[in-house]
Amino acid sequence: MIDKYVLALAALLALPFAASADNTPIKAKLYPDIITALKHNADARRGQAAFRVCRGCHLEDGQQRAKSQTPLLAAQHDTVLIKQVLDIKAGRRHNPKMHPFTDDLLVSTEDIADIAAYLSLLPPTPNNQVGDGKHLAHGKALYERDCASCHGRNGEGLAVRFYPRVAGQHYAYLVRETLESRDEGRRNTDADMVRVLKSYSNADVEAVSDYMSRLRGD
Numbered sequence: 001m002i003d004k005y006v007l008a009l010a011a012l013l014a015l016p017f018a019a020s021a022d023n024t025p026i027k028a029k030l031y032p033d034i035i036t037a038l039k040h041n042a043d044a045r046r047g048q049a050a051f052r053v054c055r056g057c058h059l060e061d062g063q064q065r066a067k068s069q070t071p072l073l074a075a076q077h078d079t080v081l082i083k084q085v086l087d088i089k090a091g092r093r094h095n096p097k098m099h100p101f102t103d104d105l106l107v108s109t110e111d112i113a114d115i116a117a118y119l120s121l122l123p124p125t126p127n128n129q130v131g132d133g134k135h136l137a138h139g140k141a142l143y144e145r146d147c148a149s150c151h152g153r154n155g156e157g158l159a160v161r162f163y164p165r166v167a168g169q170h171y172a173y174l175v176r177e178t179l180e181s182r183d184e185g186r187r188n189t190d191a192d193m194v195r196v197l198k199s200y201s202n203a204d205v206e207a208v209s210d211y212m213s214r215l216r217g218d
């Protein structure tokens with residue numbers, strides 16, 4: 001466990017973040033909030049209790065109704081959960097709906113690390129929403145050429161580099177995040193990923209998202 005966090009901290013220092021107001025990539029500064037969370041001795045049981053603030057939208061165990069654009073959180077990497085929630089809390093990721101629920105009065109940085117430990121240990125959600133299945137060969141070709149190097153051949157992601165698991169995520173959410181990333185509305189998107197996505201049509205995004213939604217991460 002400790003080794004994983006040391007590697008994650010090292011990766012954090014090397015990350016280019018697209019977090020400036022005009023969305024030009026800026027070299028990562030030290031992000032004290034993420035570092036505090038990574039160093040925290042996380043406790044999944046405390047995390048389960050702290051997660052009650054989040055259940056109104058993310059439901060009991062990080063699952064969500066199939067049609068929803070709210071992401072599934074079960075089985076996501078703890079490092080990814082920490083970074084994404086803290087990015088939202090600090091305004092580095094655009095998410096006005098969730099932002100008020102990340103206030104210090106509701107969840108501390110340590111609570112967020114505990115929640116991440118809890119969610120990362122849950123089994124992946126079965127029966128996630130998938131696409132129409134009509135362009136899977138195209139989606140697979142795009143994914144293997146452009147996305148697998150970071151998100152993994154089976155969509156498993158990579159915890160120490162903060163690469164999200166995309167396997168088994170809801171189709172509608174994947175489409176939305178990929179479009180937001182391409183069009184630079186998400187703000188915290190990896191700059192190399194944005195470069196790849198710039199040539200993608202909406203149909204390409206739908207095909208690759210359908211393929212990702214069907215991956216199982218192992």
Ligand code: HEC
Pocket residue numbers: 051053054055056057058069070071072073076080081084085094095097098101102107115164176177
């Ligand atoms: C008001 C509804 C709402 C509440 C409450 C809420 N969330 Fe969210 N959350 C969302 C929505 C909607 C998104 C996706 C938004 C987007 O596309 O940027 C999201 C995204 C996320 C993500 C990013 C997932 C990913 O794959 O990148 C994480 C992690 C997360 N929420 C965790 C939490 C935690 C932890 C809490 C409680 C402290 C919480 N959320 C409370 C609505 C909510």
Ligand code: HEC
Pocket residue numbers: 071083142143146147148149150151161162163164165166169173174175177178188189190192193196197208209
């Ligand atoms: C250079 C590595 C890299 C490549 C290549 C890459 N991504 Fe990503 N991707 C990331 C990172 C890092 C994030 C998390 C955003 C952040 O925190 O900066 C992410 C986030 C995402 C998300 C949001 C996941 C979530 O749970 O919110 C989606 C969807 C996604 N990528 C799709 C793609 C697709 C489709 C491709 C190929 C066309 C791709 N990515 C290529 C690194 C990459």
